[in-house]
Amino acid sequence: MLVEEIMKKEVITLTKTATIAEALKLLHENRIRHIPIVDDNYYVIGIVSDRDVRDASPSILNQDADQSELENEIQSIMTQDVITVHPLDFVEEIARVFYDEEFACLPVVRENKLVGMITEKDMLHTFIQLTGTNLQSSQIEIKVPHKPGILPEVAAIFGARKTNITSVLIYPYNDDPNFKILVFRIQTMNPMPVVQDLREAGYDLMWPNNIVGPKV
Template identity: 65%
Template sequence: MLVEEVMKTKVHTLTPDDPIIKALQLLHEHHIRHIPIVDESYCVIGIVSDRDVRDASPSILDEPSESEQLKSPIHSIMTTPVTTVHPLDFVEEVASIFYEQEIACVPVMRNDKLVGILTEKDMLHTMIQLTGTHVQSSQIEVKVLNKPGMLPQVMQVFGKRKVNISSVLIYPYKPDANYKIIVIRIQTMNPLPTIKDLKESGYEVLWPKMPGMTS
């Protein structure tokens, strides 16, 4: 899945010379958490978060004169440089950027111009869609040898039942690197017939563990 398929294209921005209070107003009015800061050519040169603005805002215990700090230019609190992504980047790869850099938002740039924004909430929603957990389904985990050709072999079993597959994921089997786990979500609330087929074909089903059924 590409970034352009899930990014928000309506982005609220500010210039580096806008006052901090303007950022505060934008955050409250539109219920957002990040504001890209752009130059005259709409290129992202910084970003501010609700936390940045909150830290710069005077406490209710401060003297009234302290509110003057909200008139300071936004460039005084913005984060720079900014990690950006391209609309044609893969969402799965961008997820690693969120994790490795511990960030909650990335502006999306094309030809040095801001065209969208992607937040951690957008990423979470996308991951839910990719894993198929947003639809009514059953999850089956199959332990197989870690070698080429195992996925199509397992899929043949599902094909015989003509079940609708929501998603397929593969991850390592931690206790033994010679194996891997294939996770298949199928759109049925009764996975028993498929599980039976898998076991009869010699596959070890790790989940679900059905009473009276051994691997």
């Protein structure tokens, strides 16, 4: 899946000479957490977060606070070294950037111009869709040898039952390079017939691992 498929294309921006008060108003009115700062060519030159604005604003608990601070230009508090991504980047690879850098959002640029924004919430929603957990389904986890052809071999058992597979995930089994875990989500609320078929075929089920149903 590509970034352009999940990014927000309508992005609220400010110029570097906008005031902190303007940023505060935009953040509250639009219920957003970040605002990219752009120049006249729509190049990203900075970014501010709700935390940046909050830290630069006078405390609401101090009635004598100097409100003139809100008239300072946003360039005085913006982060200038902005990491950006491209619309054709893979979402799975961008997830690593979010994790490693602990970012909450990333501007999306094409030919250096801002074309969208992607947030950690967008990423989480996407992975929910990719794993199929947003649909009514059942999950089956199978420990299999790490060898070529094992995935279609196991999938054939689901096919024999005419069971629709919503998603498939593959991840390592502990630290053993000889095995993998296949995670299938299937569109049925009664997975037991397939579970029994898998057991009879000799596969090691991790989930469900303690339920035995009648052969159907």
